[in-house]
Every structure is written in structure tokens, then in C-alpha cells.
Amino acid sequence: MDHHYHQHVDFGLSREDSIDSNDRKGDENNNNLDLKRGSWTVEEDLTLMNHIALHGEGRWNSLARAAGLKRTGKSCRLRWLNYLRPDVRRGNITLEEQLLILQLHSRWGNRWSKIAQHLPGKTDNEIKNYWRTRVQKQAKQLKCDVNSKEFKDTLHYLWIPRLVERIQASSNSNNQVNIQKTNENIIINNNNNNIVPNVNFTQENYSSTTTTSSENSIGTQISDMSDNCYTNYPLNQGDYGEILISPTGGYVQQGDIFDDNNHHQNMSQLFLDDNVCDNLWNIDDMLFLQQQLN
DNA sequence: AATGGTTGCAACCGCATCTAG
DNA sequence: GCTAGATGCGGTTGCAACCAT
Numbered sequence: 001m002d003h004h005y006h007q008h009v010d011f012g013l014s015r016e017d018s019i020d021s022n023d024r025k026g027d028e029n030n031n032n033l034d035l036k037r038g039s040w041t042v043e044e045d046l047t048l049m050n051h052i053a054l055h056g057e058g059r060w061n062s063l064a065r066a067a068g069l070k071r072t073g074k075s076c077r078l079r080w081l082n083y084l085r086p087d088v089r090r091g092n093i094t095l096e097e098q099l100l101i102l103q104l105h106s107r108w109g110n111r112w113s114k115i116a117q118h119l120p121g122k123t124d125n126e127i128k129n130y131w132r133t134r135v136q137k138q139a140k141q142l143k144c145d146v147n148s149k150e151f152k153d154t155l156h157y158l159w160i161p162r163l164v165e166r167i168q169a170s171s172n173s174n175n176q177v178n179i180q181k182t183n184e185n186i187i188i189n190n191n192n193n194n195i196v197p198n199v200n201f202t203q204e205n206y207s208s209t210t211t212t213s214s215e216n217s218i219g220t221q222i223s224d225m226s227d228n229c230y231t232n233y234p235l236n237q238g239d240y241g242e243i244l245i246s247p248t249g250g251y252v253q254q255g256d257i258f259d260d261n262n263h264h265q266n267m268s269q270l271f272l273d274d275n276v277c278d279n280l281w282n283i284d285d286m287l288f289l290q291q292q293l294n
Numbered sequence: 295a296a297t298g299g300t301t302g303c304a305a306c307c308g309c310a311t312c313t314a315g
Numbered sequence: 316g317c318t319a320g321a322t323g324c325g326g327t328t329g330c331a332a333c334c335a336t
Contacts, residue, residue, distance in 0.1 A: 037305080037306075038304095038305075038306090038329095038330095039304070039305075039330090040304090040305085058321095058322095059321080060321075060322075061320080061321070062321095072306095073321075073322085074306085074307095074321090074322080074323095075305075075306080077321095077322075077323090078304090078305065078306085079304090079305085082304075082305085083304075083305095110325065110326085111324090111325090112324075112325065113323075113324060113325085124323095124324075124325085125303080125304075125305090126303080128325075128326085129302070129303050129304085132302095132303095132326095133301070133302055133303075137301090
């Protein structure tokens, strides 16, 4: 278990005292005072896993009772779906997955479960946490709202192109990823089992399928993009929803940024520095850029 | 070493929707 | 059609681990 495995922490505060009204209804025949909350113990996990292995999942309230777990059905369901399921891949969100999350979120917003459907092994909770801890953090550092045009432009013109570039770099170094650029799509293929979805956006609708070829090559087809994603961004309208279409008016545009000497430098060059990229970009650069544009 | 602040994420909450009787 | 219970979802909370001083 990882370091976040809490050893039987006894919460004694308000959260312990409050039980969901539906749970209350669902457990009226139980003694609610016996219901346990807080972190799961190893013993509870084993009990739940063994019970599901023998009897299957579903009917969570009755499952919890039958398994002898002093937990609500909802708690059991959440523990199973987010942690214990064999096909859950926790941690290590890959570049491809990050790219997909950004793309899908720009289209669907906070529809975490819908986004998670396209990232096999990833839970909605994990994606939601990723968004809050990484993406929203960047917005906060830039002192702009995560839903603002400025920030979405920044994602569109800086973060996503850099992710694509890093995936390409990874492709060149280990030959695991192959990015095909066409006039309409970027198609990412790798030889891992990690990235599975094949998402094909169109203007009016979209379809998505999960595909795995006989060679175990997995395709992720993401959004329409022009051939030169740095200098010829933006892309076709509708790709990222209405907000990310046009660069006009945005403070991040044309692939340009200023360095400390007030010289332009191309954004793609800036992003060759992984340290910059890992933190999305240098906050000082962004603040300076904002000053220049104001 | 001690302490206080920050981060990442597991788990909970409340509400909406679905389903079975 | 109504109702109770079950399930699903997005938002929020709180804590262990980590980090800085």
C-alpha cells in the first residue's frame, strides 16, 4: 500500500457525526451508531475484496451488511471503484493522459466521470484531483480564474502544444509513441497498455471508442489541429468549445513570449525547458507578459 | 530536531437520477 | 403515478506526508 494508506484514523469531528440522508434512509434497519467512517483498514479492504470476489459487486448497502462491514453502501462502492478494483491504475498520469484530460475538459467541463470513461484505469476522483491540484493550481498562480478566457487560451496555446511536443520527444527517445499529424487530427499511438481511448472529435458531434489493435498498439485521436501547432495555432473552430477558438484578445498568442531582457522568444523554445513545463511555465514570465500586454 | 506551512488525495457530503415494488 | 431505497456524480473536507525555515 502507498504512503496514503491511513492506519485506522479515528475521526471524531463533524464529518463523523453526519450521515447522508439517503444512507440514513438506506440503513434504517441497521444501527447507524455502529457505522464506521474515515480511512479504510487493511482488514476492511480484504473483507470487501473477498466478498466481491465471491458474490460480485452491486447492491452496495446489502453487500456491506452481508460482508459484515460496518460501512455504508456508498462508502463500500467508493472504496471499490476508486481503490480496490483490479483494473484501477493509481498515480502516474502520463503525458498522453494529461493531454486527453485537458482536451476532454475543454469540451465537457467538470464531467469527471465522462472524462474518466476515456481514460481506462483512471477514476473520476483521480482526474478531478489532478485538475484541482495541477491545473487549478496553475490558474491560481497566474491569478486568473480557471474558467477565464485568459487561462483557457494559455492551456490552448502553451500547455497543450508543449504536451504534444513532449510526447513527440518521448517518441523520438524511446520509440514508444508515434504521433501522426494530419490536417485534421493528431493521432497518438503507443505500445503501452496505458492509453486506450480513441477519441474522434468532429464539429457537430463526437464519437469515442476504445481500440486495441492486434499489435497492442493503442490509438488516441485527439482534436483537430493544424499541421504546425506552434506557429499556426489556432485550430479549427469548435475543437475546444467556444472559448478557445480565437487568439484575438488573449494575452497569450502568436507563440511569443518575453524573456527577462525584454526580448521575444518563441514559446516552443521556452517550453523546451522541462522545469518550466513541469510547472506549466515560469510565473515571472507570465506576469511580465501580462504587464507588457496591459 | 522542532515547528509551521503546503500538498496530494482518499473519503465524505448533498443532491440528482434511477429503479423496483 | 408514487415512494423508498440504491446508485451516480461533482464539490468539499481533512489528514498524512512532505517541505521550508
